[in-house]
Amino acid sequence: MRIKVVKGYEDMSREAARIIAHQIRSKPSSVLGLATGGTPVGTYRELIRMHKEEGLDFSKVVTFNLDEYYGLAPSHPQSYHYFMFQNLFNHVNIKPENIHIPDGLASDVEVFCRKYEEEIRRHGGIDLQLLGIGRDGHIAFNEPGSSLASRTRLVVLAEETIKDNARFFEREEDVPKFAISMGCGTILEARRILLLAEGIAKADAVAAFIEGPVSAQITASVLQLHPDVTVIVDEKAASKLRRLGYYKRADEMLSSRGQEQRT
Numbered sequence: 127m128r129i130k131v132v133k134g135y136e137d138m139s140r141e142a143a144r145i146i147a148h149q150i151r152s153k154p155s156s157v158l159g160l161a162t163g164g165t166p167v168g169t170y171r172e173l174i175r176m177h178k179e180e181g182l183d184f185s186k187v188v189t190f191n192l193d194e195y196y197g198l199a200p201s202h203p204q205s206y207h208y209f210m211f212q213n214l215f216n217h218v219n220i221k222p223e224n225i226h227i228p229d230g231l232a233s234d235v236e237v238f239c240r241k242y243e244e245e246i247r248r249h250g251g252i253d254l255q256l257l258g259i260g261r262d263g264h265i266a267f268n269e270p271g272s273s274l275a276s277r278t279r280l281v282v283l284a285e286e287t288i289k290d291n292a293r294f295f296e297r298e299e300d301v302p303k304f305a306i307s308m309g310c311g312t313i314l315e316a317r318r319i320l321l322l323a324e325g326i327a328k329a330d331a332v333a334a335f336i337e338g339p340v341s342a343q344i345t346a347s348v349l350q351l352h353p354d355v356t357v358i359v360d361e362k363a364a365s366k367l368r369r370l371g372y373y374k375r376a377d378e379m380l381s382s383r384g385q386e387q388r389t
């Protein structure tokens with residue numbers, strides 16, 4: 127794992143956007159796995175700026191989102207469809223037919239999930255998967271107890287997640303109880319993974335997934351089994367890492383050799 131510690135949210139967002147832009151420039155038809163939540167908003171803002179000011183071209187990019195609330199229509203302001211169009215897709219030249227987000231209104235969820243996985247495969251798999259992390263250590267909506275081999279499926283949200291996400295809804299009762307989510311096994315098949323975490327609320331989850339055992343109780347820990355993971359954390363989110371000094375030194379030394387990744 128390559129761990130990059132940055133000062134704060136803006137630096138994290140700029141660094142993440144730089145890596146994503148590099149991916150798009152080196153392979154214009156890249157398949158990107160995208161995330162929602164508060165964490166990636168700044169990254170998307172920076173990508174929009176790069177599109178507008180530097181001509182970053184999304185015309186061949188294909189995207190697959192990690193998850194969607196089950197029961198919310200795409201037009202619902204709290205749906206992840208809505209989020210993605212507001213925060214990224216409406217502002218760049220991506221083709222609508224290249225955008226894939228789980229359908230929160232799918233009538234046959236099992237069939238939908240199987241087809242979603244097939245679509246990812248049909249596009250040659252995900253080149254770069256962007257991830258946030260929940261306070262309970264989840265990636266996508268793979269809550270504690272999710273199989274580390276899980277695939278796209280209907281999941282039940284944890285109490286902690288419902289509480290965390292209530293800030294986006296009028297009342298806590300309005301937060302959906304179910305979601306459709308890529309599984310840990312789906313995520314692990316991406317060629318490269320970029321996980322972002324910011325703020326003290328994420329410090330325990332960050333320490334647990336990087337330095338704790340691989341466990342279905344902290345589903346992000348499955349990333350320890352992936353050969354190409356970059357974690358960008360701010361000082362606060364990194365503050366509970368025991369081997370922080372080593373990670374910083376390793377990142378600096380590899381950067382000075384011009385080495386982008388450590389696998």
Ligand code: PGA
Pocket residue numbers: 162163164165166258259260261264265266
């Ligand atoms: P956040 O959510 O970016 O809103 O903190 C992250 C997550 O739950 O995966």
